[in-house]
Amino acid sequence: MSPTWIFDLDNTLHHANPHIFPHINRAMTQYLQQELNLDETAANQLRLDYWQRYGATLSGLMRHHGTDPEHFLWHTHQFPALAHMLRSDRALRHSLLRLPGQKILFTNGPDHYADAVLRQLGIADLFADMISLQSIRYRPKPDPYGFRYILHKHRLRPARCVMVEDSADNLFTAKRLGMRTVWITGSHGRPAYVDWRIRKIAELARIVGQLR
Ligand SMILES: [Mg+2]
Numbered sequence: 001m002s003p004t005w006i007f008d009l010d011n012t013l014h015h016a017n018p019h020i021f022p023h024i025n026r027a028m029t030q031y032l033q034q035e036l037n038l039d040e041t042a043a044n045q046l047r048l049d050y051w052q053r054y055g056a057t058l059s060g061l062m063r064h065h066g067t068d069p070e071h072f073l074w075h076t077h078q079f080p081a082l083a084h085m086l087r088s089d090r091a092l093r094h095s096l097l098r099l100p101g102q103k104i105l106f107t108n109g110p111d112h113y114a115d116a117v118l119r120q121l122g123i124a125d126l127f128a129d130m131i132s133l134q135s136i137r138y139r140p141k142p143d144p145y146g147f148r149y150i151l152h153k154h155r156l157r158p159a160r161c162v163m164v165e166d167s168a169d170n171l172f173t174a175k176r177l178g179m180r181t182v183w184i185t186g187s188h189g190r191p192a193y194v195d196w197r198i199r200k201i202a203e204l205a206r207i208v209g210q211l212r
Helices: 020-036 040-054 057-065 069-076 092-097 111-121 144-153 168-176 201-208
Strands: 004-007 103-106 129-131 161-165 180-184 196-198
Touching: 020 040, 020 057, 020 069, 040 057, 057 069, 069 111, 092 201, 103 144, 111 129, 129 144, 144 168, 161 168, 161 201, 168 180, 180 201, 196 201
Parallel strands: 004 103, 004 161, 103 129, 161 180, 180 196
Antiparallel strands: none
């Protein structure tokens, strides 16, 4: 039986740190300045505060300010120069094609952004489904809600799922639900809830033989 691969997007399938994340952070700070009438320093502080307290700036905005999530996600994820901002491994598509079994995308980002990134990376056709923040009622990972939603929607046995992620917190939830876990990281060491640690997607090929 082939496994089901569940992939995170940012810093898993592409490198978000050079351009994408700084751009989103700036856009969120600007959004808070405009919508809440704050200066830049206060807006930036609030963005970080909500991110630390709730795992996502949006969660804090919805909770404390009644922010419309669709309005927020649309205005904070605009990428007129996406092609120039994306950084990814040259062999990405080839590496994914070599993996047996279906692939599902599971991101804390919004629909329109995830769709645009997958298309630009040239891998959109490789995914059986795309689970965005909208799909899971704005309850971002590591909340178990989205993981359970995917298992239920696709009638998956957790033990046949392999979650591939750069966030250790998200892998903790995946493991607790019975999934296998792959941590994409440049760091050393490996928490008990991580089954495999790799540096890039190309290295997934060596895991395939161990999936029994
Ligand atoms: Mg990520």
